[in-house]
Amino acid sequence: MAEAIVDLVAQGLLDEGTRLPTERALAQQIGVSRGTVVAAYADLADRGLVVRRQGSGTSVAAGRRTPVGRHLRNDGFTRQVSGPAVAIDLSLAAPVYDDVVARLQANTADVMAAGAAPHGYTPLGLPALRHAIAGRLSAQGVPTTAAQVLVTPGAQGALQLITAAYLRAGDRVIVDTPTYPGALELFSRAGAQVDGIPRDHAGPRPGHFERALADGEAALAMFVPTCHNPTGTTMSERRRHELLAAIRDHEVLMVEDLTMADLSFSGEAPPHMVALAPDRIIAIGSFSKVLWGGLRVGWIRADPATILRLGRLRTAQDMGSGLLDQAAVLAALPQLDEIIVGRRRLAQEREAVLRAALTEQLPEWEIGRCDGGYGLWIKLPQANAAQVVNAALQHGVAIAGGGVGSLDDQHLDHVRVCFTLAPEILVEAASRLRAAWQQVCADDGTTTILAAV
Structure with missing residues (x-):
């Protein structure tokens, strides 16, 4: 309401x-x-x-006409807290419970050994984990010390903390569109004016970004350069430099979301933007996409003064992330690179299965390039994604409409379909989605060309 x-x-x-x-x-x-x-x-x-x-x-109230897009009508978020269970859920880009998750373990002795305070309140995160995150970032070309790291409850928790610290009602935020729906939800609820810039095959378009910056002061810009959420594409290195040039010219704070960066199918990607401009960018990331969504451990990388500022705000909010979760991540770190390689391989194999099944069952759906991550970005022949999402639910499959990650009425002809489940389930899901699409076309009174099966 x-x-x-x-x-x-x-x-x-x-x-x-x-x-x-x-x-x-x-x-x-x-x-x-x-x-x-x-x-x-x-x-x-x-x-x-x-x-x-x-x-x-x-x-x-006066002065409160903040432009708000379709992202506030995120049925996926609503379904997670109040909807019925769905037989096949392809709406979530996160690994499911498996042997990797089963092996995760931690106890209070691990917590204390990792440097927790005796009372258990550690707002900046376990010292040992902060050191470990700093080490991993440094190895990726982003020189980092533990003083530049704050542990959060997932990347969403990191983004929420940044939103609370830097955004006020009426502030402008610039994103590419589509983008991560959770970010749009946070920015909109903070009362920010969210401006979207279009993307092409190489990433957000620099000319549009420069014009958006010139239109007025922006409090924040946010991009997902590597294994973009929701399209799955990776921004070219040239495009990263072009966007950074605009940021330097306009002195805007930028957030780089590295949540999916470890899941590039090739195992390689251009340098992180924070590696190219470490003093101008706040980077965020998470272990939830390579370990498990139920393990709520993410991080923020910024200068030490910013980390202390965010840490003080964090203390006022919840006194810090769960220490047992952090200790479980620490315990997994010696095998993390091996786990990441396994996750990439599994994701790439299942992406191929789902792509093949959808191509066979729904040849008129235009499946976009996927460089990594857990989801396919698909263009439909008509702008009826909401109808397809609803019909899919009736057939026991949950997918996401493109509008939830977009502004205003953009990408209503797109859906995102994730491929984290077992291959046989993905094949079954494709068959059910074909039935859902036939239902939508019949309800619309339109015809469609279906594969001969």
Whole structure:
């Protein structure tokens, strides 16, 4: 309900100062409890989007018309917390439980040996893990010390901390589109104005980026250069230099998301952008994509002063990440390079299986290039991704619509289909997706060319 009101404000359908219905009246009108409306209004008030005054009701706050795109309607996030279980879930780009995960272990003795404080509060992360992350980054061409590392609950936790520290309502954020849906969700909920720039085969287009920077001061820019989420492509080295030149000219803070960087199918990629400009970029990453999504350990790499600033904010939020998770990562580090090689090989094999199955079952779907990661970015013949997503759910398959990682009404003719499950399940999923596509085409009254089977 709150997001629907945000959308109405963003679209100009509710002007500044517009008085909203009373809690009781709105509850009766749309058939929900009064408590639901109270909670929605409270959420909007907390974000500064409405003003609530005793005796005057609730009205739209002044200066709060923040452009908001379709990313606030992320049905995938909703389904994760309240939806029914799906037989085949191809919406999540994360490794599933397997022998690698089964071998992960840690205990409190490991925690103390890794340098935890006696009381267990370690907001910056276990010292031994910070040293280890710094060492791995240094080996990748990004000279780093432990003082430049903060451990977070996954890359999402890292991004949330950066958002809290650097963004205020009305600030501009520049991203390429499509991009990671979780980032759009965080930026939008902070009240930021999110501006998207288009991509081509080499990455975000520099000319569009420069124009976006020239349009006004931006608080933040965020890119996913290696194994991009959701397209799976890797930005060329030349394009990285071109974007960095624009960043230097405009003094904008940039976040580089390295979450998927270890999953390049070739095992190689151009230098990280933070390696090319270590003093201008905050890098974030995670162990969740190479170990397990349930192991919530990520990190931020920045200058020591920024790390201390974020650490103080972190202390106010939750006093630090779970130490047993961190100790489990530490225990896995001696075998991590071997694990990464195995994850890459498995991902590449399953990408080939899913690509072949979809090509056979749905030849009219245009499957994009995938350099790494866990998902295929697919263009549909018509702009009806939402219908396909809903039909797929009816056939027991969860996939993601392209709109959730895009701004406004972009990429509504795309879907993302992940390939982390076993090969036989991926083949079955492709068959079910064919049935879902036939259903959509029949419902639309359109025809489609299907493979002869």
